[in-house]
Amino acid sequence: MYLFLGVTAFVSIFPFLWMVVSSTNPSVGVTKGRLMPGTHLFVNLSNLVEQIDLVRALANSLVIALITTGLALLIGSLAGYGFEIYRSRAKDAVFNILLLSMMIPFAALMVPLYRMFAWLSGKMPVIGIDTKAAVILPTMATAFLIFFFRQNTKMFEREMIEAGRIDGLGELGIFLRIYVPTMRTTYAAAAIITFMSSWNNYMWPLVVLQSDAKKTIPLLISNLGSSYSPDYGMIMTAIVIATLPTALVFFLMQKHFVAGMLGSVK
Amino acid sequence: MKKWLTVVLAVMLLLSACSSGGGNKQDSSSGGGNGGGDNSGSASGGKEAAEITIWAWDPNFNIKALNIAKERYNKINPDVKINIVENAQADIIQKLNTGLGSGTTTGLPNIVLIEDYRAQSFLKAFPDMFYELTDTFNAADFAEYKVGPTSVDGRNYGLPFDSGVTGLFVRTDYLAEAGYSPDDLQALTWNEFIEIGKNVKEATGKDMLSLDPNDLGIIRVMIQTAGKWYLDENGEKPFLAGNEALKEAFQLYKEMMEADIVKPNADWSQFVAAFNSGDVASVPTGNWINASIKAESSQAGKWAVVPIPRLAGQPGSVNASNLGGSSWYVLNVPGKEAAADFLAKTFGSDVEFYQELVTEIGAIGTYIPASTGEAYSAADPFYNGQKTIADFAKWTEDIPRVNFGAHTYVIEDILVVEMQNYLNGKPLDDALNDAQKQAEAQVR
Structure with a gap:
C-alpha cells in the first residue's frame, strides 16, 4: 500500500522536481538529462532578466489575475446565490442553458470574440484589443463558477435568511452580511480555481494582447521555447518563477480549499 | 425529459443559426465597419x-x-x-x-x-x-x-x-575511426551514407543519425534534392502515389531503420541532446542547427559540414536541399x-x-x-577552419525549386502514419496509394 502510494507520489512529484533541478543547470545539462542540482541558477536568472522583462510580465499577470478573481467571485456568487434562493419559473431553463454553454469549446468563440473587441477598439479603445480589460472581460463570468456557488449554496441554511429578513435586513444585506461570511471556504476554493486559471490562461491573452509591454507570463515563456536553439536551463528558471505565485496562493488557502471542495461534492 | 432535451437542442440550433446570420449581416456591413476603421486610420494617417x-x-x-x-x-x-x-x-x-x-x-x-x-x-x-x-x-x-x-x-x-539550405554535419573523429575523411563525403548518395553509417556503428558503436518518427523532415530533404514534393508542380494536387523520389526516400528510411543506425528521438530537446552528448556521428539538417551544435563547445574541432547526400535513383537529384x-x-x-x-x-x-x-x-x-x-x-x-558560410551559400544556389503548396503539414501527418505501416510490413505501393487517397480527400 505504502509502496504504491510512494511510487504514485514520486511519479507526480518528479516532473516538478526535475523542473526545479533543471533551473540550476545549463541548457546542455538539461538536454542530457542531468538530475543533480547545478550551479547555473544565477547565470540562468541573469540571462532571463536580460532577455525578457520578467517583472513587467509578472505584474501584468498579477493585475489581470487579481481583478479577474475579484470580479469572478462577485458575479459567480451573486448569480449562484440567486439561482438557488429565489424562485422563478424560468430559473431552471436559464440555468441549463448556462450549463450547456460550458460545452462550447473556447476555440469556437475566439473569432467572434476577437471581432467584438476589434469593433470595440474603434469605439472605446480602453477596453479594445491589446488592453488588460479585453483579457478580463470574457473570463470574469464563468458558468462553472456559477454552478459551483449554486451547489454550495444548497448547504446554506434557509433559516438564516428568514432570521435576517425578520431582523429587518434587505436582500443585499442578507447576501453581504450573512451569506458571504458563512461561505468563506467556498469563496477560498473558488478564488484558488479562478486565480490559477487566470494566471495560466494562454489562448485568449495570446490572441488579444499585441504589444510586448502588455504580455503575461505564459506568453513570454512560450516565446522562450520557440527559438531554433532554446536555452532549456533558462526556460526552466522562468517556469519555476511563473509557478511560484500559484503555489503560494494554493498553500496559503489550502485548508479552505479542501473544505470548499468537500462542500461542493456533498 | 427527452422532449425537454429536444427543445433545448432546437433552441441551441436556432440560436446558433441566428448568431451566424447575425455574423453574416455584420460581414456585409463590415465594409462600413472597416471603412470606419480606415477613416480612423487615415485621420491619424501621418502617425x-x-x-x-x-x-x-x-x-x-x-x-x-x-x-x-x-x-x-x-x-x-x-x-x-x-x-x-x-x-x-x-x-x-x-x-x-x-x-x-x-x-x-x-x-x-x-x-x-x-x-x-x-x-x-x-x-x-x-x-x-x-x-x-x-x-x-x-x-x-x-x-x-x-x-x-x-x-x-x-x-x-x-x-x-x-x-534553409541543408548540410550533412559530421563528427570527423568518429568517421576517422571508421576510416573516412570529410573529403570522402563530398558527393554522397543516401545509399553510400547508409553504408558509412553501418561502418561507423561497427567501429565506434555510435548511431549515424537521430530521427523523430513524427517528423519526416529528412524525407522532405531527400525528395527536394530531386525537385519533387508532396504535391505536384502546381502545388495543388497531392503527388504521393507514383512519386518515384518519395518512393525511394521511403525505402531509404526503412533501410536506415533496419540497418540499426538511427537513434530515435521524441522531440527537439532529445534531438539536440543526441549530438550534444556525442551519441550520433552525423546530423543531416538545415544550416540553422549550427548554433545548437556549437553550444557544446567541448566538441570544437571535431565537426565538419559536407553536402547533403542525393538520391541515387533519381536522374535530376543534386547534392543540395532545403529544410x-x-x-x-x-x-x-x-x-x-x-x-x-x-x-x-x-x-x-x-x-x-x-x-x-x-x-x-x-x-x-x-x-x-x-x-x-x-x-x-x-x-x-569550430569546424577546423572550414569556410562553412561560403559552402552553404554555394549550395543554396543549387537547391531545386519546388512548389510547397498550401498543405505540406496536412499531408505529412498522413505520411507519418503510412510510414509506420510501411515499416511494419505494409507493401510500399499500397502505403503510398492509401496516403494519396486520404490526402485527396482532405486537400480540396
Whole structure:
C-alpha cells in the first residue's frame, strides 16, 4: 500500500522536481538529462532578466489575475446565490442553458470574440484589443463558477435568511452580511480555481494582447521555447518563477480549499 | 425529459443559426465597419505611416536580425518608428488566423514572418490581406527556390529571408575511426551514407543519425534534392502515389531503420541532446542547427559540414536541399508602404547588412549578391577552419525549386502514419496509394 502510494507520489512529484533541478543547470545539462542540482541558477536568472522583462510580465499577470478573481467571485456568487434562493419559473431553463454553454469549446468563440473587441477598439479603445480589460472581460463570468456557488449554496441554511429578513435586513444585506461570511471556504476554493486559471490562461491573452509591454507570463515563456536553439536551463528558471505565485496562493488557502471542495461534492 | 432535451437542442440550433446570420449581416456591413476603421486610420494617417510593427520568433535569430535591420534603416530614415514584437511561431500562426479570420485589421502587424511551408496556405486563404511586393525588390537577386513559396500567380508577396539550405554535419573523429575523411563525403548518395553509417556503428558503436518518427523532415530533404514534393508542380494536387523520389526516400528510411543506425528521438530537446552528448556521428539538417551544435563547445574541432547526400535513383537529384526557412510578408493594413520600404532597403538590397547578419548571428540569407562579401568567406575555427558560410551559400544556389503548396503539414501527418505501416510490413505501393487517397480527400 505504502509502496504504491510512494511510487504514485514520486511519479507526480518528479516532473516538478526535475523542473526545479533543471533551473540550476545549463541548457546542455538539461538536454542530457542531468538530475543533480547545478550551479547555473544565477547565470540562468541573469540571462532571463536580460532577455525578457520578467517583472513587467509578472505584474501584468498579477493585475489581470487579481481583478479577474475579484470580479469572478462577485458575479459567480451573486448569480449562484440567486439561482438557488429565489424562485422563478424560468430559473431552471436559464440555468441549463448556462450549463450547456460550458460545452462550447473556447476555440469556437475566439473569432467572434476577437471581432467584438476589434469593433470595440474603434469605439472605446480602453477596453479594445491589446488592453488588460479585453483579457478580463470574457473570463470574469464563468458558468462553472456559477454552478459551483449554486451547489454550495444548497448547504446554506434557509433559516438564516428568514432570521435576517425578520431582523429587518434587505436582500443585499442578507447576501453581504450573512451569506458571504458563512461561505468563506467556498469563496477560498473558488478564488484558488479562478486565480490559477487566470494566471495560466494562454489562448485568449495570446490572441488579444499585441504589444510586448502588455504580455503575461505564459506568453513570454512560450516565446522562450520557440527559438531554433532554446536555452532549456533558462526556460526552466522562468517556469519555476511563473509557478511560484500559484503555489503560494494554493498553500496559503489550502485548508479552505479542501473544505470548499468537500462542500461542493456533498 | 427527452422532449425537454429536444427543445433545448432546437433552441441551441436556432440560436446558433441566428448568431451566424447575425455574423453574416455584420460581414456585409463590415465594409462600413472597416471603412470606419480606415477613416480612423487615415485621420491619424501621418502617425500610422511613421510607425510599423513586426512579428517574428526566436530572439537569437530573427529578432536579432530585425534589430540590426532597424538600426541600419533608422540611419537612412529616422522618422519611422519600428516596433519589433516577439511571438513564438505557433503563436503567430494562431494570432494571424484569428485576426485575419475575423475580417478586421485591428491588432494586426505591418510585417510578419511566415515559414515557407505554410506561406501559401495564408496567401491563398486571405488573398486580399497581403500587400504585393513585386515592384519593391528584385526577385531575381534571391535564390530561385525561395521565389516559389513566396509568390502567387507570378506576383511576389514575400521577401525571402533565411536560407534553409541543408548540410550533412559530421563528427570527423568518429568517421576517422571508421576510416573516412570529410573529403570522402563530398558527393554522397543516401545509399553510400547508409553504408558509412553501418561502418561507423561497427567501429565506434555510435548511431549515424537521430530521427523523430513524427517528423519526416529528412524525407522532405531527400525528395527536394530531386525537385519533387508532396504535391505536384502546381502545388495543388497531392503527388504521393507514383512519386518515384518519395518512393525511394521511403525505402531509404526503412533501410536506415533496419540497418540499426538511427537513434530515435521524441522531440527537439532529445534531438539536440543526441549530438550534444556525442551519441550520433552525423546530423543531416538545415544550416540553422549550427548554433545548437556549437553550444557544446567541448566538441570544437571535431565537426565538419559536407553536402547533403542525393538520391541515387533519381536522374535530376543534386547534392543540395532545403529544410525550413521563412520569409517576410507585408499585410494590407495602414502603413504598408512604409513597411515595404523598410524591407526593400534592408533585407531586399543591403549587401553590408547581410555581412553583419553572418558575423553577428550566423544567419545565412538567400540574397545572392551578398555572398560575394567578406563575411561569407570567413573560416570557422569550430569546424577546423572550414569556410562553412561560403559552402552553404554555394549550395543554396543549387537547391531545386519546388512548389510547397498550401498543405505540406496536412499531408505529412498522413505520411507519418503510412510510414509506420510501411515499416511494419505494409507493401510500399499500397502505403503510398492509401496516403494519396486520404490526402485527396482532405486537400480540396
